[in-house]
Amino acid sequence: MKISALWIVKNEEENIESTIRSVADAADELIVVDTGSIDNTVSIAESLGAKVVNFEWINDFSAARNFALDCATGGIVVFLDADEWFEPALAKPDKEQIVKMFSEGDADVVHIPVRSLDEGGNISTSVPLPRIFRKSDNLRYVNNIHEKLIRMDGLHFKTFGAGKWEILHSGYAGKKLEAKSKRNLEFLETLKAEGEELSTLDTFYLMRENYHLGNKEALTYLNELLRSKNKITKFVRESTISTLYFFLALNIAYAARNEISRKELSLNVVEHMKKLLPDYPGTAIAELYYMLLFARDERKFMAALGEYEKAEAKRPAADMQDDYYKLPLQRIYTVAAEAALSRGNKQAAMEYAIKAATCHTSKPKDDLSHIFLKAVKGANEAEIILLLNKVLPLTGDDISEDFLGGLMYENLKNVYLYFFKKQYDAGVMTKARFLYLKILNGDAKGAAETALENRAEMKEDDFGELFFCAIICAGDHEFFRKNEEHLGRYREIAEAYFENRTLTEPNLENITIYVNGYRNIVFAAGSEVGERFLSLFSGSPSFRLIVKCNYYMGGALYDEFLTEEWYSDESGLSLRAQQMFSRCCILSGQYARALSMFKTMYGQNQMDYDILNGISVIAENAESSVKEDAQSFYIEYSAVLEEITDLMDMVNTGIAFDEFTKKEQRALSALSIKDFKQEMFKSDVVTSAPLLDIYMASAELYMEKGMYGMAERYLRRLLVSGYKTQETYARLSEVYGKLGNAALAGELAKSG
Numbered sequence: 001m002k003i004s005a006l007w008i009v010k011n012e013e014e015n016i017e018s019t020i021r022s023v024a025d026a027a028d029e030l031i032v033v034d035t036g037s038i039d040n041t042v043s044i045a046e047s048l049g050a051k052v053v054n055f056e057w058i059n060d061f062s063a064a065r066n067f068a069l070d071c072a073t074g075g076i077v078v079f080l081d082a083d084e085w086f087e088p089a090l091a092k093p094d095k096e097q098i099v100k101m102f103s104e105g106d107a108d109v110v111h112i113p114v115r116s117l118d119e120g121g122n123i124s125t126s127v128p129l130p131r132i133f134r135k136s137d138n139l140r141y142v143n144n145i146h147e148k149l150i151r152m153d154g155l156h157f158k159t160f161g162a163g164k165w166e167i168l169h170s171g172y173a174g175k176k177l178e179a180k181s182k183r184n185l186e187f188l189e190t191l192k193a194e195g196e197e198l199s200t201l202d203t204f205y206l207m208r209e210n211y212h213l214g215n216k217e218a219l220t221y222l223n224e225l226l227r228s229k230n231k232i233t234k235f236v237r238e239s240t241i242s243t244l245y246f247f248l249a250l251n252i253a254y255a256a257r258n259e260i261s262r263k264e265l266s267l268n269v270v271e272h273m274k275k276l277l278p279d280y281p282g283t284a285i286a287e288l289y290y291m292l293l294f295a296r297d298e299r300k301f302m303a304a305l306g307e308y309e310k311a312e313a314k315r316p317a318a319d320m321q322d323d324y325y326k327l328p329l330q331r332i333y334t335v336a337a338e339a340a341l342s343r344g345n346k347q348a349a350m351e352y353a354i355k356a357a358t359c360h361t362s363k364p365k366d367d368l369s370h371i372f373l374k375a376v377k378g379a380n381e382a383e384i385i386l387l388l389n390k391v392l393p394l395t396g397d398d399i400s401e402d403f404l405g406g407l408m409y410e411n412l413k414n415v416y417l418y419f420f421k422k423q424y425d426a427g428v429m430t431k432a433r434f435l436y437l438k439i440l441n442g443d444a445k446g447a448a449e450t451a452l453e454n455r456a457e458m459k460e461d462d463f464g465e466l467f468f469c470a471i472i473c474a475g476d477h478e479f480f481r482k483n484e485e486h487l488g489r490y491r492e493i494a495e496a497y498f499e500n501r502t503l504t505e506p507n508l509e510n511i512t513i514y515v516n517g518y519r520n521i522v523f524a525a526g527s528e529v530g531e532r533f534l535s536l537f538s539g540s541p542s543f544r545l546i547v548k549c550n551y552y553m554g555g556a557l558y559d560e561f562l563t564e565e566w567y568s569d570e571s572g573l574s575l576r577a578q579q580m581f582s583r584c585c586i587l588s589g590q591y592a593r594a595l596s597m598f599k600t601m602y603g604q605n606q607m608d609y610d611i612l613n614g615i616s617v618i619a620e621n622a623e624s625s626v627k628e629d630a631q632s633f634y635i636e637y638s639a640v641l642e643e644i645t646d647l648m649d650m651v652n653t654g655i656a657f658d659e660f661t662k663k664e665q666r667a668l669s670a671l672s673i674k675d676f677k678q679e680m681f682k683s684d685v686v687t688s689a690p691l692l693d694i695y696m697a698s699a700e701l702y703m704e705k706g707m708y709g710m711a712e713r714y715l716r717r718l719l720v721s722g723y724k725t726q727e728t729y730a731r732l733s734e735v736y737g738k739l740g741n742a743a744l745a746g747e748l749a750k751s752g
Contacts, residue, residue, distance in 0.1 A: 003026060003078060005079075008065055022086040025090060027074075031068060032050045053071055061141070081171065084168065086167055108157045109158075114128070116170075119173045124172065206221045246282070247328055261650065264655055284308040292335055330359055349371060349374070396423045396427070399419050432462035436466060464489065473524050480498050490517075502535070502538050504539070545577045591621065595626060615633055651701060659710065660710055676744060
């Protein structure tokens with residue numbers, strides 16, 4: 001049997017040689033279908049022995065591919081995109097194996113893992129695609145764009161499996177992805193403008209291309225898909241990329257979380273996926289990813305992750321499946337590692353961090369490296385270097401300023417110098433980072449003078465931060481006066497430092513200036529100089545506390561935290577300071593104090609998942625009465641937070657769900673004034689003013705939507721809580737009138 005290698009191309013002079021060479025030794029004929037190249041694509045292909053055939057472009061990728069199939073004379077087809085190539089290249093032994101497979105077997109296709117590369121050359125996704133197949137009238141391409149090979153008789157492929165080969169794909173790397181998305185979007189919008197009916201797959205790609213380009217229209221197409229359950233069901237069952245839809249949907253929704261209903265997303269994405277693909281590993285991951293983005297209760301999240309891992313341990317290894325579901329796993333395991341660290345479980349944090357680093361081929365993020373550093377706190381610095389090189393093999397290009405900053409937080413000077421040198425050897429080090437080494441080596445004045453000489457080569461922010469640190473670490477008042485004109489926004493702080501006077505509370509929007517300044521100074525000159533720097537803000541306890549807590553949490557310096565003399569009355573602190581202080585208290589084991597602060601914040605109507613997760617840590621780790629108190633408080637706080645989040649979501653988006661049954665509706669329509677009063681006093685009294693406002697807004701929205709049973713539920717709570725009594729009675733009267741209970745409506749109107 002002959003092997004025909006095929007391509008459809010246009011202006012691919014950068015790629016055509018590598019793709020042809022990767023298959024030339026295994027093919028009997030090379031056919032390139034050109035759709036209108038104006039560069040050197042055709043001449044390069046012909047010089048490599050390919051037959052070039054012209055095809056007039058008709059806005060249909062499948063038509064071009066099927067034309068190429070018709071040109072082929074071999075019984076076996078290898079079909080590549082121009083930006084794909086076999087790695088390693090196919091050779092004569094590969095040809096012999098392929099021919100033997102198709103001669104002796106009756107299968108249709110070989111699914112080859114196509115591994116897409118990111119801008120750094122790392123594999124970002126790996127998806128099995130039918131790139132080698134039997135030439136047959138029963139195998140043809142469909143879809144104008146994002147074409148796919150199918151059996152025309154409607155049956156599934158008979159497949160040989162994955163074989164031993166791999167294909168690399170560079171088409172989604174960096175700006176290439178943007179260019180391809182623009183091309184695809186223009187193509188799809190042309191079809192739409194011409195009045196052609198778009199398929200669910202087309203709508204998905206309109207969503208995806210707009211998402212890749214950062215266009216708000218991605219949300220429009222997501223909403224269209226969310227509200228077309230029948231179409232999505234068919235799409236999921238038939239499409240090999242259906243799981244990518246679920247994760248794109250969650251990402252798009254999170255970016256527009258004030259414009260889309262969290263509950264609708266849960267029902268139409270997560271729950272729908274559980275119904276359609278109950279045994280697929282990506283289903284459990286989608287639920288975890290939803291929790292991570294929209295309901296980050298670490299206690300429930302960690303329990304769900306544990307169930308997922310138990311199920312995966314029992315699951316037999318799949319022969320071949322797409323790994324789109326692995327895309328969020330790195331983030332999921334990173335969050336799990338952070339949660340384990342906050343609970344003082346360094347071993348679990350390390351295990352989750354290793355999973356995050358190895359579960360996907362993309363490079364781990366900076367926050368993962370910080371987790372590793374905290375998890376190995378106290379280990380020998382040489383061992384830390386060995387571990388980081390093994391788990392996070394960082395080249396000079398990968399070593400970010402944030403990573404080096406993390407090493408400073410941990411006070412790991414030898415590790416810092418090791419990775420500093422790697423960055424220097426790679427030739428990617430900034431001038432500011434290089435000059436900071438001079439400060440570390442005790443030559444702060446030399447660093448300041450060199451910075452001035454090279455200021456034109458440095459970013460202004462980098463210069464300012466470096467120069468300020470050098471002036472403070474030099475500790476010379478006269479040197480400061482000589483150079484004060486170059487300090488810019490740091491001048492007032494430096495002047496106060498050398499004149500031993502305090503400053504008024506700074507603008508918290510510029511807190512990073514002080515946080516980074518404190519970190520740089522302590523790392524280079526020691527805690528004594530750092531304390532003198534912080535003494536500038538002795539009249540601003542909230543600000544001083546924020547800077548110190550940030551430093552302690554960054555470096556996991558909890559023993560040092562415990563030696564500090566802190567305030568006996570935290571009520572005078574700002575909310576931000578209270579939150580950071582309570583977090584530090586948890587990390588240092590002061591659970592009773594942290595719990596007391598959380599209750600104070602709850603009394604101030606502060607509701608968010610960070611507070612909830614702090615309470616859950618105390619409930620899991622504290623002892624005796626504090627543990628019991630935290631457990632009951634967690635249950636109360638969690639219920640209120642979930643309700644508030646759902647109601648605010650509903651009010652913001654205008655999307656409401658009617659949870660009242662017809663039976664409950666009938667009961668309300670027959671309710672007497674006596675029964676109403678009895679039912680009313682079963683409702684809990686609400687004292688939170690923001691919550692009461694949300695209840696009223698929710699009731700109004702339910703009434704607007706004609707969901708009168710739901711409106712009654714919240715109006716009754718408002719009434720028993722004494723909120724705008726006259727207005728609430730009037731609205732309740734209207735609700736009962738709509739429910740057909742004229743008698744009760746009249747009684748309530750009189751009460752109002």
